[in-house]
Amino acid sequence: MKKTYIIGLVLIAICIGTLITVLGGSSTYASFTEATGNPGKQYHVIGVWDRASGYTYDAKKDPNYFLFKMKDTTGQEYPVVLHDSKPQEFEHSEKIVVIGKMEGNTFVASQILMKCPSKYTNAKPVAENEGKK
Amino acid sequence: MNIEYANENLLPGNIGYFFVVLSFGAAIFSLLAYFFYNRNHHVRTWRNYARTSFFIHGISILGIFTVLFYLIKTHQYQYNYVWEHSSDELQPKYIIACFWGGSEGSFLLWTFWQMILGCVLIFTAKKWEAPVMIVIALSQTFLASMLLGIHYHIFSEAYQIGVNPFQLLREAFAKQGLPLFNDSEMHNALGQVIKSVSKVDGKTVVDYSLALKQVGGQGLNALLQNYWMVIHPPVLFLGFASTIVPFAFAIGGLWNKDYTGWIRPALPWAVFCGMFLGTGILMGGAWAYESLSFGGFWAWDPVENGILVPWLLLIAALHSMQIYRARKVALLGSIIFAILTYLLILYANFLTRSGVLGDSSVHSFADLGLAGQLLIFMFAFVILSIITLIIRWRQIPSSPKEENISSREFWMFIGALVLSLSALHIVSITSIPVINKVDGLFNDWLHIHLKTNIAPPANPAAAYHVMEIPFSIMIAFLTGIGQYLRYHNTKRKYFLKKVLLVAAIATLPTAGMMIASGLYENWEYILLLYASFFSITGNIEIFIDMILKKTIRLSGPSIAHVGFGLILVGALIANAKKETISLNTEGMQVDALSKATAKEQYENKVLFKDFPTKMHGYEVTYKGDSGIGNYLYFKVNYKKTDSITGNIKEDFDLFPMIIYQKKNDQNMSYAPSSKHYLTKDIFTHVTSAFTGDPNVKIKYDTTLTFQVKEGQPFIADSFTINPISIVKETSKSSDGDIYRVTMKLKVSDGISTEYASPALIIKGSQIMHDDAEIKSFGLGFRYYTINVTDGTHELIVLKGRRPERQYITLKAIIFPYINFLWLGSVVMFIGFLVALIKRIREYRTTS
Structure with missing residues (x-):
């Protein structure tokens, strides 16, 4: 019976270890304010693109510089920079999740996830028209 | 308002919906009939009822397929599914892909395969038919309900059961509260307005079907227009559907108190499932790599993980079941792994379709509002499994003695445990978005008390690799060592001799690969590479041995293990040594921010x-x-x-x-x-x-005139212009001959070369010019006249501002050595196939 116990204990230990690594490796949803308070730490910030202020992407000048302003869920607005090309469906996005860290007054994103009105299907007419306004 | 809709062609939709309802009803009836048949195997009447209703259920599913295909093929855009997923331009090969382009269609594919598997089981499962078919009919009932599209209200809250694939576009719009048309006109998806409303005898008649014919459907999502989209989903969903079979046998065994008898008939199915699910996953990887812009074959996306986890558990179940067949131990492990495999399939189904991944995956299906129904589907099977296990727990026979530490079964079972731990790790990270949703149900208790809001890892690859690389190393070593262990116990001398030999030989390909790929810096990678080659070498040795002993029919596992080892080698090197060669080192953007993060890699050029x-x-x-x-x-x-x-x-x-x-x-x-x-x-x-911009208009500000000769290049401003040919054509018309003289110009700016062909048209005494432009150079050309005296041609060159260069x-x-991955995939498939043939033969001869 001893062997079974040993294996059981090792299993439990690995399970606990696994869960700790999962928590340790996870990130946190935060507002820009929280991210500012802890510069250099990676956060997920959810928000919407401030359409009125547009975006900056001039591939000829720098193909790895995409800048836009995002309003987070608490209403704070910060510039966000992505050192990559402009994401394909950026204009269609309803909601944005930026993953990255605060550097000075700018949020430097390593990744941008966009929630489009419907992913595998298209925008319904109304949503599309809103986007054009 | 009294509205009549013209040309809606409702008949096929009604027939289709009839099949939807029939398939649901027949599945329930089959479920009940099998239930009674299982209670008393002597009453054959119940079996006949059960089979007949299952066949009716099957025919209904084929009916749904046929009607939907007809609607897509004939472009009946008044049907929502057709409008959303197809268009006139769609290439014929993608019409079949439209089926599974949407969530409803992929339910249909799943239910189709499960129905086919059910039919096969009716004829092959013998005494297991009743319990196994109860489980399958129950699952088919849930799947059929996903297509019902019933809407109802309880206390003014709107609920729905399923989404009807034959829903009309106007109904779909109405449900979302969107106006498809107002009193006099209709808006289509492109924002154009189409007159489609008229008044006839005081009634308003809307002919939006005709209007939709003109503008067409939305088309298949551009991402999905790929040949992989035609073959990947059917294979994957066949694997997906087949996970229910080992589950059904395990549950059936518990119900009917035949705790051990289920393993033999379930084993061929477990191999079948491992083969198709595995191949489906790898095809998904190939698709992602070849034609999607993920930048790799595996992105640890929740959609990918959701399907990898059940595969890992299935492989654990397969090995446990094999141990039981050989040594009558690991029964409980077999039961639990087989059950977990299917429950995690249902969990994956919930994750990808409920919208819960909304913030963390960009590849999940659109949320159809079925989250609740999907949860009920999953929990029905979870509760069923837990109750069955609790009731029968004490009666499940346990092995009388412990496995010997030098036995194959001991280490095979350890391998199965490592696989399940690896699955646990992956599913935990993938489930992070679910934690927040669950927390939301408890008034954000976690969020408030722990002052945190957990998010998926910022760097997914690193978070997964930290555990998955050690797990892979263990599994690779175990697949190598396991082949040299004997069931019961192993002679130490034989084992050491063989394993040390393999361990020594494996250093050669490892060293060779390290030199070839430059993989030096990470000891974990090197260890994984070595473990993979250890497994490959050992299993090849066993395979050769089997050929020599003429027992090649038993070689399935060793072939599959070689394939798995090759997959690990390919995945490791392609991932660890992939090199972005378009790095932008010029640093065009010189603002402070860029400099601050200049260490990072800028990958676009x-x-x-x-x-x-x-x-x-x-x-x-x-x-x-x-x-x-x-x-x-x-x-x-x-x-x-x-x-x-x-x-x-x-x-x-x-x-x-x-x-x-x-x-x-x-x-x-x-x-x-x-x-x-x-x-x-x-x-x-x-x-x-x-x-x-092809429509750009060039404003010309300079006019230059040249006398040119055929084949004699000249310089105009910064351009070299060569009139390479001058051709005269004559055509007849009622007022005499028309001459057209075309001058073909080859124009170069030193970097690019473009062509233009201005022409001169002479009709009687009239002279006309057919001018030409090279917009990208900002040049215009007029072939002005022919100087009869000296045989030169007068060419006018107009110069304007050159538009931006494209x-x-x-x-x-x-990606270095990625071919190991594809080769390994094929080898693993062959290994599964050999094992499957052996298992089916075994089942036939012993039953």
Whole structure:
């Protein structure tokens, strides 16, 4: 019976270890304010693109510089920079999740996830028209 | 308002919906009939009822398929599914892909395969037919309900059961509260307005079907317009559907108190399932790699993980079941792994379709509002499994003695445990978005008390690799060692001799690969590489041994293990040593922020048309673009010259492209193109493009006049112009002959070369000019006249501001040794196939 116990204990230990690594490796949803308070730490910030202020992407000048302003869920607005090309469906996005860290007054994103009105299907007419306004 | 809809062609939709309801009803009836048949095996009447209703259920599913196919094929856009997922331009091969382009269609595919498997089981499962078919009919009932599309209200809260694939477009719009048309006109998806309303005898008649015919459907998502979309889903869903079979046998065994008898008939199915689910996953990887812009074959996306986890558990179940067959131990493990496999399939189904991943995956299906129903589906099976296990727990026979530590069964079971731990790790990270949803149900207790809001890892690859690499190392070693262990116990001398030999031989390919790929820096990677080669070497040795002993029919496992080892080698090296060769080192953007993060890799490079750029020893040039249908191809030339002799060593074109959902559509996706070598791939992917505006009007400010001769080049401003040919054509008309003289010009700015053909038309005494332009140079040409005296031609060159030069931004990545991955996939498939044949024979002869 001893062997079974040993294996059981090792299993439990690995399970606990696994869960700790999962928590340790996870990130946190935060507002820009929280991210500012802890510069250099990676956060997920959810928000919407401030359409009125547009975006900056001039591939000829720098193909790895995409800048836009995002309003987070608490209403704070910060510039966000992505050192990559402009994401394909950026204009269609309803909601944005930026993953990255605060550097000075700018949020430097390593990744941008966009929630489009419907992913595998298209925008319904109304949503599309809103986007054009 | 009294509205009548003209030309809606409701009949096929009604027939289709009739089949939907029939398939649901027949599944329930079959479930009940099998239940009674299982209670008393002597009453054959129940069996006949059960079988008949299951066949009716099957025919209904085929009916749904046929009607939907007819609607898509005949472009009946008044039906929502057809409008959402197809269009007139769609190539015929993608019509079949429209079926599973949407969530409803993929439910249909799943239910179709499960129905086929059910029919096979009716004829092959013998005494297991009743319990196994109860489980399958229950699952089919849930799946059929996903297509019902019933809407109802309880206390003014709206609920729905399923989404009807035959829903009309106007119904779908009405449900979302969107206006499809107002009193007098209709808005289509493009925002155009179409007159489709008229008054007849005081009634308002809307003919939106006709209007939709003119504008067409939304088309298949550009991402999905790929041949993988035609073959990957059917294979994957066959694997997906087949996970229910080992589950049904295990549960059936518990119900009918035949705790051990289920393993033999379930084993061939477990192999079948491992084969198709595994192949489906790898095909998904191939698709992602070849034609999606993920930049790799595996992105640890929740959609991918969701399906990998059940596969890992299934492989654990398969090994446990094999241990039981050989040694009558690990019964409980077999039962639990088989059950967990299917429950995790249902969990994956919930994750990808409920919208819960909304913030963390960009690849999940659109949320159809079925989250509740999907949860009920999952929990029904979870509760069923738990109750069955609790009731029968004490009666499950346990093995009388412990496995010997030198026995194969002991280490095989350890391997199964490692697989399940690896599954646990992956599913935990993937479930992070679920934690927040669950927390939301408890008034954000976690969020408030722990002051945190847990999010998926910021760097997914690192978070998964930290545990998955050690697990892979263990599994690779175990698959190598396990082959040299005997069931019961192993002679130490034999084992040590063999294993040490294999361990020594495996150092050779490991060292060779390290030198070839330059994989030195990470000891974990090196260990994984060694473990993989250890497994490959050992299993090849066993395979050769089997050929010599003429027992090749038993070689399935060793072949599959070789394949698995090769997959690990390919995945490891392609991932660890992939190299972005389009790194932007020029640093064009010189603002402070860029400098601050300049250490990071900037992966996009701008290529102006015809300007060669150096990349990793290649001269890469964007040569132009051409559109075919809804595809826009970019020609990117790679050239490598020998630095000493100047000879061209390599010269090839790649055609990365933009796929538009439909012509003139905003929705698009960028598809890569790769040059394949035996030892590496050069992956090229356009990330943005400026192809010039074809409608631009050039304002000419300078006029230059030249007297030119055929074949004599001359300089105009900064351009070299060569009138390469002057051709005269004569055509007859009622008022005499018409002469058309065309001057073909070859114009170069030193980098790009373009052609233009201005012409002179002489009709009697009339002279007309057919002018030509080269917009990208800002040049216009008029072939003014022919000087009869000296045989020269007068050409007027108009010069204006040159428009911006066309450019693309590009990412190029070298994936070394990725072919190991594909080779391994094929080898593993063959291994499963050999094992399957052996298992089926075994089942036939012993039953």
